[in-house]
Amino acid sequence: MRRRASIDLNGNCATIFPHPALRATFSRREKETSDLQLPILYSQLKNPAMLPELGQFALILALLVSAVQFVVPILGAHLGNRALMAVARPAANVQFVLVAIAFALLTWAFLDQDFSVVYVAQHSNLALPWYYRFSAVWGGHEGSLLLWILILSMWTIAVSLLSRSLPEDFVVRVLGVLGFVSLGFLSFTVLTSNPFARHIPGLADGNDLNPVLQDFGLIVHPPMLYMGYVGFSVAFAFAIAALLGGKLDNQWVRWSRPWTNVAWAFLTLGIALGSWWAYYELGWGGWWFWDPVENASFMPWLVGSALIHSQAVTEKRGSFRAWTLLLAIFAFSLSLLGTFLVRSGVLTSVHSFASDPERGLYILAFLSVTVGGSLLIYALRAPKLAGGEPFAGMSRETLLLINNLLFTCAAAMVLLGTLYPLIGEVFDLGRISVGPPYFGFMFMLLMAPIALLVPFGPFMKWRQGDVRAAFKALRPALGLALAAALVAWLITDHLPLKGVVGVALAIWVGAGITLYAIARWRNAPPGGRFTPEMLGMICAHFGFAVFIAGVLVTESTSVEKDLRLERGETAVVGAYTFRFDGVAHTEGPNFIADEGTITVLRNDKTVSVLHPQKRQYGKNTQIQTESAIDPGFTRDLYVALGEPLGDAGAWSVRIYHKPFIRWIWLGALFMMLGGFVAAADRRFRVVRESSAAADEPPSPAATARPAGQNS
Amino acid sequence: MTPTRKRRLIAVGLILLAVGVATTLTVFALQQNMTYLYTPSEILAGKVPADARFRIGGMVKDQSIERGQSLTVAFVVTDGDGDMRVEYEGILPDLFREKQSVIATGSMQGDRFVATEVLAKHDENYIPRDVAEAMAKAHEKHVKEGNEEPEMENGQ
Secondary structure: OOOOOOEOOOOOEOOOOOOHHHHHHHHHHHHHHOOOOHHHHHHOOOOOOOHHHHHHHHHHHHHHHHHHHHHHHHHHHHHOOHHHHOOHHHHHHHHHHHHHHHHHHHHHHHHOOOOOEHHHHHHOOOOOOHHHHHHHHHOOHHHHHHHHHHHHHHHHHHHHHOOOOOOHHHHHHHHHHHHHHHHHHHHHHHHHOOOOOEOOOOOOOOOOOOHHHOOHHHHHHHHHHHHHHHHHHHHHHHHHHHHHHOOOOHHHHHHHHHHHHHHHHHHHHHHHHHHHHHHHHOOOOOOOOOOHHHHHHHHHHHHHHHHHHHHHHHHHHOOOHHHHHHHHHHHHHHHHHHHHHHHHOOOOOOOHHHOOHHHHHHHHHHHHHHHHHHHHHHHHHHHHHOOOOOOOOOOHHHHHHHHHHHHHHHHHHHHHHHHHHHHHHHOOOOOEEEOHHHHHHHHHHHHHHHHHHOOHHHHOOOOOOOHHHHHHHHHHHHHHHHHHHHHHHHHOOOOOHHHHHHHHHHHHHHHHHHHHHHHHHHHOOOOOOOOHHHHHHHHHHHHHHHHHHHHHHHHHHOEEEEEEEOOOOEEEEOOEEEEEEEEEEEEOOOEEEEEEEEEEEEOOEEEEEEOOEEEEEOOOOOEEEEOEEEOOOOEEEEEEEEEEEOOOOEEEEEEEEEEOOHHHHHHHHHHHHHHHHHHOOHHHHOOOOOOOOOOOOOOHHHHOOOOOOOO | OOHHHHHHHHHHHHHHHHHHHHHHHHHHHHHHHEEEEEOHHHHHOOOOOOOOEEEEEEEEOOOOOEEOOOOEEEEEEEOOOOEEEEEEEOOOOOOOOOOOEEEEEEEEEOOEEEEEEEEOOOOOOOOOHHHHHHHHHHHHHHHHOOOOOOOOOOOO
């Protein structure tokens, strides 16, 4: 069942366009032009006509350079040949320039409306405003791959610039591994998904960008998500380089930590943006659907969270060494798996507008080579690197170990649920789908212990902690949490158990981390109280508290009503009265719409006037719901139009009251901020030049630090 | 038994216990939340266990949508081989239309399917893979039995 363009390398196009009119145009033109000569056709193109070819050429060159960047430095490091090793940085630079040229040319093709480029014709049209033409560059398969590659080479450049303090053979191995990843994606693009394929002569107008994607969300969500996905390639390359070199220096681990933090922070932001976008754009007010593609981005996040904590242990205490390397491999493998799930279309999903089974086969092969290869290297080399410091049962290490186990289990649980339909298919168990309650139930189960234990983390000392002291320090938080739960239960008169638990857990985590901040302020010497690393930890853990409050309170107290409303009719939802004032016709830059007017009243005072729409974008006949939201710190009022019912002007309308839903994304933003702040710590940048300290246990001074460093 | 061995034994025992509990819970949660997809002809052939919650997939039959009081709606889902009446109360998704594919989750009540959720995740040329396969099966059977071709516009 092929439903996307299939393009051979000559630029011929046997496209099955979704829009029938466009399909007709294409086939007619193919007939008309079949016996014309190529030079004449090129002269019909926009000037300067060769730009897309230049882009394709740049991509092919970048492919060759990436092969050099992969093979030569790793060989050089293996042979100890400095000349070969010196190739790594220039190769990375050249590759970046070439990929940037290709990306710029594709962007230009969109802005310039060059519909002779098949990809542009498929994802853009004359009526599309310029900012959506810009973001349409990554609105489809080929362009989003190119974005992936561009971001990868940006990370590579950053690595090559910010790694001067590390031993040369280690850095070139890291760059070599990044070159391998780039090679895989560039060859995939060049061989199967050329974004510059032409259809000659160009069309007068293009197809439409999926209306769901014509939104601010699409401009920012994919780049941020990819920054995160691809960012884990640095931690991955680091792990493989360490395994290849057979040596893991604590200082190298310290160097790699901010990279993981930054990647994780971007991924957090990307996921939060995606969730926020789905909330207001898909028109049914959910913020997370446990959709396969959401899961695909969430699994690397979970493993990445584990990795951040395990890297801290490895750097500070020298323990968990092999485990950290394995997690780095997993985090990136799951990013690749995510790409595979999204791009191959093996799973039915709301994101499946960008899928093609044939391409999936390539990614699957690449995935097998990468994951299989790295696990093989791991199996061969990890025993050499393993080892670490002993620690007592009650210590910060143990808590972080539990954290790691729970996060990894959560990732495995999500993976199982996501792939279960595939497993069912392979073993012919029927056509199965796993419902959101599975994920919800299992996730709560696994996250509850994390929420309970989080406040203990910073209060426990490395190596040998004192539970009683930690508990004593946390008693106010416990009291506050219980009191808040009781108050919440009393004043809201029937808050469900889930909400009460949510309030208690959120206050417990939030107050716990605040108590730690206060203790730190009191006990540590001025100047050394809050390093950025510690501030980042406090901020991220505080974000976790806000997130818990948002999720549990929203989930337990939201009111969702689907109603039939006639003009002037009112509905009462919570403390608000919604009055339906009818629907009128309206027009936007490239759509027409039915726009409803709903006045929200509270105690007979107008709170807000909402204008939800039903849009129809030009030739594309899909109808798109645009919800209208009155956002607030403690509640959202969410309204979406359903459809007209009968001739009397009645409509079906969704009216939602969602308390504290903003807290979900606010919490995620705090977590993201935490990631960035922690990464900014100078400690990570100042790496002593000597590599003589390799594999030594951490100095006694570091272990004896009173409150320890962050987790 | 040395203290080290004893400690290891306890650790291994705890890990096994944790794995066991985790597996049980996972399997339990999976089974609770797994729904199978059937086409109308499979339902009519009695392949669905009684009282099961499942998904029905197929095409919305032309001219079959009936609106009732407030938000109740009924339509017929067909796979070209069999028809099934589906009842639903709520707002239908944007992409829900006659002669387009649909997946509804719910259960049988007598001879009709009462849905709690209706999904229509497709663009004009796209049928969810599950539905396409199920319908292809129905179609194959049709051809094998030598019946006339089902009148279906599946857009593929």
